[in-house]
Amino acid sequence: MGKFFAYIASLVCIALVGAGGILGYFLLEGEPPKLQVTPIPKIIGRKYTFTVKATDERSGLRSISATLSQGDKTLKLGSKTYRQKEWWRGSAVSEDKISWTIRPIELGLAQGKALLQICARDSSWRNGLKGNEQVWKTDLQIDITPPRISLESTVHNIRSGGAGLVSYRVNKPITKTGVWINKHFFPGYPKPGGKEGMYVAMVAIPFNVTRPKQIFIEAVDQAGNVAKAQFPYRILPKVLRVRKINISDRFLEQKMPEFMARYPELKGPLLKVFLKINTELRHRDNTEIRNYCKKSVPKILWHGRFERLPRSAFEAGFGDERHYFYKGREIDREFHMGIDLASVAHAPIPAGNTGLVVFAGYLGIYGNTVILDHGLGLFSMYSHMSEIRVSVGDKVERGDTIGITGMTGLAGGDHLHCGMLVSGVFVDPMEWWDQKWIQDHILANLSAQ
Numbered sequence: 001m002g003k004f005f006a007y008i009a010s011l012v013c014i015a016l017v018g019a020g021g022i023l024g025y026f027l028l029e030g031e032p033p034k035l036q037v038t039p040i041p042k043i044i045g046r047k048y049t050f051t052v053k054a055t056d057e058r059s060g061l062r063s064i065s066a067t068l069s070q071g072d073k074t075l076k077l078g079s080k081t082y083r084q085k086e087w088w089r090g091s092a093v094s095e096d097k098i099s100w101t102i103r104p105i106e107l108g109l110a111q112g113k114a115l116l117q118i119c120a121r122d123s124s125w126r127n128g129l130k131g132n133e134q135v136w137k138t139d140l141q142i143d144i145t146p147p148r149i150s151l152e153s154t155v156h157n158i159r160s161g162g163a164g165l166v167s168y169r170v171n172k173p174i175t176k177t178g179v180w181i182n183k184h185f186f187p188g189y190p191k192p193g194g195k196e197g198m199y200v201a202m203v204a205i206p207f208n209v210t211r212p213k214q215i216f217i218e219a220v221d222q223a224g225n226v227a228k229a230q231f232p233y234r235i236l237p238k239v240l241r242v243r244k245i246n247i248s249d250r251f252l253e254q255k256m257p258e259f260m261a262r263y264p265e266l267k268g269p270l271l272k273v274f275l276k277i278n279t280e281l282r283h284r285d286n287t288e289i290r291n292y293c294k295k296s297v298p299k300i301l302w303h304g305r306f307e308r309l310p311r312s313a314f315e316a317g318f319g320d321e322r323h324y325f326y327k328g329r330e331i332d333r334e335f336h337m338g339i340d341l342a343s344v345a346h347a348p349i350p351a352g353n354t355g356l357v358v359f360a361g362y363l364g365i366y367g368n369t370v371i372l373d374h375g376l377g378l379f380s381m382y383s384h385m386s387e388i389r390v391s392v393g394d395k396v397e398r399g400d401t402i403g404i405t406g407m408t409g410l411a412g413g414d415h416l417h418c419g420m421l422v423s424g425v426f427v428d429p430m431e432w433w434d435q436k437w438i439q440d441h442i443l444a445n446l447s448a449q
């Protein structure tokens with residue numbers, strides 16, 4: 001009998017210890033929930049969204065709430081309570097992520113300081129059954145005033161397919177600024193040698209645009225407030241030439257194997273291969289080039305006019321509309337995004353100006369190509385080389401030999417294709433070979449204040 005009671009007693013003991021363990025581990029735990037806020041609001045504008053991650057491993061979450069206070073005003077941003085499911089474990093939710101949006105104007109808050117507080121409780125029985133509390137707080141700045149943009153440069157006469165420079169001032173720190181021309185964004189850079197808040201943006205009008213749908217300066221401050229400002233401009237239309245190009249069987253037999261060896265997907269009759277190269281590959285290559293020319297060093301590396309291939313003849317112009325014919329029949333139309341210059345075969349190619357090599361290699365229809373970054377969004381490219389003499393990352397001086405002319409890529413004879421780009425938009429290199437044009441359109445606006 002005694003044995004039996006001892007057995008029962010030990011069972012009760014085990015049960016009590018078990019229940020005690022559960023109570024101790026889950027319901028009497030003293031560890032408050034953990035809070036993680038991302039991104040931490042510091043300066044907020046008209047709308048700011050942040051996410052709170054709340055975790056409580058033991059008793060689980062009971063409630064979470066967020067408030068904003070300014071002066072003697074405290075406003076509730078939002079709250080959430082969790083169902084207490086299991087008596088022995090409290091809440092079934094041990095982790096949650098909540099996004100809250102602050103709209104200061106709708107909340108009636110004024111510009112200036114405010115305090116954000118997030119309070120979370122767990123399901124523990126501690127603190128008179130109220131649970132352990134965690135409070136997370138941060139001071140933040142409400143700023144709903146957009147930056148002010150003041151224009152400094154006054155004359156902006158830009159040719160279709162040409163470049164220009166806009167100089168302006170922004171009255172507060174910004175996170176993004178530049179000029180929008182249709183869908184193209186031209187980043188603004190701190191003005192070289194200028195005071196704080198002064199910016200310059202090198203811009204370009206695409207060769208086929210005469211009346212842009214939109215053209216304005218934009219500045220975004222740290223709170224996300226956006227300012228837009230117009231500037232006076234005049235767009236001078238470009239006279240586009242049409243050139244007829246005959247594609248011969250000899251050209252196809254000579255050039256297509258080079259591409260078919262590189263791009264195994266090119267198959268079939270040579271004319272079909274040519275058309276695929278001239279359209280699809282050309283557009284793919286142009287996109288690749290534009291991408292190399294989007295990020296630039298924030299200073300001017302070039303000085304003086306750009307040098308062109310010495311003792312060379314002008315073969316084809318920028319923006320030429322090329323009509324391709326095969327046996328008297330028109331087979332394709334494309335635009336030429338650079339200038340072709342021909343000198344003697346295997347002529348040394350000078351760097352147009354001081355810059356950094358951002359690309360050196362084979363680039364589809366352009367063959368062996370070098371692209372130089374001259375700073376503030378200005379790039380130059382050199383194509384169809386037989387030999388490349390520089391590598392990515394090299395700094396070259398104006399006039400340094402960067403390669404040797406040739407006929408790699410879609411070139412029928414030894415020549416140099418020169419291209420220039422402003423933040424990914426092809427422009428006419430001719431402007432950059434002209435000291436007076438540079439003085440009137442770039443340097444004059446660069447020194448405007």
Ligand SMILES: [Zn+2]
Pocket residue numbers: 316336338339340416417418
């Ligand atoms: Zn060309």
